[in-house]
Amino acid sequence: MSALACLAAAAPAAHAETGFTTRFVDITAADGVKLKAMVMEPRTPDPHPAAVLISAWGGGCTQNVMPARDLAARGYVVVAYGARGFGESAGEVDTAGPKDVADVTTVLDWTTANTATDPERIGVAGVSYGAGIGVIAAAFDNRIRSVVSLSGWFDLVHSLYGNQTRRGLVALVLYTSGWGHGRLSPETDWMLRTYFDPTPDPVDREVINEWARVRSPSRYLDRLNENRPALLIGHTWSETVFPPDQMVELYEDYTGPKRIDLVPGEHASAESGGLLGLPSETWDTALRWFDATVAGTDTSILGEEPVVLRARPGTHDPETYPDWRAAEGEPQHLFPGPGPDDGVIGDAPRPGWRVEIDASRDTIATGGVPLATYSFEALTGEPPRAWLSGIDREHGAVWTSPEFPDGLQVRGSVDLHLTVIPPGETGTIVAYLYDVDSTGTGRLINYVPLSWTDAIPGAEMPVDLRFSPTAYDIPADGRLALVIDTADPLFIDWNSGGGQVVLTSPETDPSRVDVPVRRGEESAR
Template sequence: MALRRLFSVFIGLILIVAGLASPARAASTTGFQAVDISGDGGVTLKANWIAPAGDGRHPVIVFPSSWGLNDAEYLAQAKILAGKGYVVVSYTPRGWWFSGGTIDTAGPLDMADLSRVLDWTIANTPADATRIGAAGISYGAGISLLGAGADKRIRAVAALSGWSDLVYSLYSGNTRHLQSSGLLQLAAQLVGKPSPELTRMLGDFNGNTNVEQIKAWGRARSASTYLSAINANQPAVLLANGWGDSFFPPNQLTDFFGKLTTPKRLELRPGDHAIAELTGVLGLPNDAWQSLYDWFDHYLAGTDNGIESRPAVHIDPLNADGESYPTWSALAGTTRRYGLGKIRLLDGTGLLGGAVSSGWTKKLPTDKDTVANGGVVLLTNGASAITGQQPSIWLPFVDRGRAGVWAAERPSRAQLIRGVPKVHLELSGAADTGTLVTYLYDLDNLGNAKLITHAPVTWLSRTSSVDVDLFATAYDLPAGHSLTLVVDTVDPLYYDENASGGSVTVTGGSYVDVPLR
């Protein structure tokens, strides 16, 4: 309890200072008021609110706090938004910090709580009940997006670093995500009160038991499950995430975005989970938060700022200037197929490119790691967003006895990769269960290889091939650099289903499809 209180005070002081130091905004405000809001079943939800000073009704933004944080998280942004004319209510979801109840993980109790917060806001603040928005980062984003399907009073949503498919987040590529789930569990144990259900689900996840029950639990907490309700309610939906989000990889959002029939916008930037929004939490200028302002200013405050007429998709590639497109599918104009070729004895590398070939094999041990990996959750891609440099390895250090490596010929002009590269691997001698991890690199003339994207794939019954959708990316491969594929069987980011001492053989007929602009 002392740790919780100390950390809460520390975050609060930092954000208050940041809020006070933020640029002056249009109007004076009421100042912050701490309140207790009665959630579903009488559970106490700790909250704070701030509003423009003076008379009249104002548009509302409700912020559920992130996983592991509390309602002090948004103090700096709440002050800015109140100065722009909004009533802002931030609250700590049940089970976290000093709120009552146990963690519901964006389940039905959290949805009921969100509606109770809206009830309280309408009754106790100068709120305009016809102009309500919900927003947040991570857990707050997920609750807000789900809430738009559960409560039709929510007219606009800004979901920053959130999820639309919790099952994909936990099991993309049919592979359990080890590091991200471990951090979520640690946060819940340190500053939360896990429900018996959450404890059971995490135990089953770590033990790889009762998988279908876990997936059913995840589907009940996925906005994709309630897509028809969201479309029927017609809220304006802003989705913003990082290319390298190791908690909620972006592929799920691109699929969900394409099926939305509401006013909508999708933004993808470099970085890991919640990194793109971080400086904005401190009240500093920030592109993601500026988009949030523009979104709510138009769809809640009625400002004619033209955001509704901008292209619906905006991306900041990993190493290029920002680009806008009318749809996600418009990013790539063509798809180029790179066949995997025979491994050369001289350097242990095969050719990536040309026609799909046959008559070759590459045997991989199932319990041997290499220097090729996806990095460390939050830290690796987070640092990349700050430095502008992708994580890299020296390709000669990739042990060819443990990995397959295929390098393409060096093009005379840059290749603009946009979208979801797909890998098809033909297999021989695979065990009944197994895992492979594939990495796509940018290889320069000195052997330095920058990670463009990667993804794991797991099979749970005997198979002769696997298909891997790599995580969505936008990257300009420079002229004279080689597009390079590495395949191995171990990555610390993920659980694997490989038997110790076994092997799997990749064979001819394998290829990579790369979307190009």
């Protein structure tokens, strides 16, 4: 019997909804810091399931008031608190560090001692910052039987330095909003300021990495697997803060009861409506998850397939799969090659070509604006667009495929292999995938950066780039385009010396794009 089936079999009878009261309290952390909490309690005296809601970055104890209200109306004791350093809570921001994790245990201690909580039925939920804290806390406190992680992270080092490239614009947003809405600790302030250093000291870089490792659920995976809380992961395809590849990794590596829902949108866009009291499929799923794995009242979600995807662009019905491997498409091998003007993408290797791009300036190809571009896509269904003819060919290279008469359903991670000849020891390239229509307008499917800091100038450097997983439907007669340039406002690049970056495809090692394609009967909607 599966872990989810065991949970369903153990479920007690459903309870009726009840009225509830609301009060505000101070919960004293182990170091004396006062955490402000909003407590909602059913009026009936019987032991109740409990839900602890942790605020997101910059939020206070009322940030989760609408989900808290919905949970309390279903018979939960709800304790929603502001993480230290934010909102009405005292102290300084610890950025999901040991103090934040200890605070969760303190809140659980207070909840079980001061409310009619059943200590065997406790769940923790959070968005973004609260999600990461909740998952780490579940590795240390086995009273947490269920975790809802919405727009969270698994590996903070990967988020900060994926492919050796810093996500500077996102970090700037977090730094300024952290000071605008909270009190950063001296350690957090130093880490974020040092992260922006254009020529960081390698020792400082390792200090930041270790700081990030301590704040990564990946570091505590063994403990999490031992405690086995039921884990719900909600995430978006176009995250600029915590790309979805690491959450797929968490889903794959976690051995307890689990479910992952991946939908179009940006960081926290899928759950924002629910925080405002608007209809929210994401929060509806979270409520059902808690009902099944904490309260044990409605276990129907445990009988559903646990991998749920909604494809881009537009609004699609959900696709469900028994596991991640079943959701991934089969690789279709495509090969960039030379063309009469731009490059072309064909179905046979085309080695021997060479393209030079100047690393002194960006092109109009871009990953978008953090927290804005893909939030707009979540509302409209339209990905960001670029007119590919407008890309400056001195600073960017373009390859385009023939039309796909039946379209192409991309499911999973696209892999790109090519050879780069760098002009200097350091440098950056950014690769973009576009869905191109008959007018030459491209809708952005995905993007990924790659930086190097110790290359041999003028020497061939084979590189492998893996784009974050996605579910994207290229329509009938659409084309696929690959664009490569050397900069993007999202990233702190390493092209300070400029020069000509050479992209090439040696005879012995042809460049290739592997596109995971949904095939056969699965392709029919």
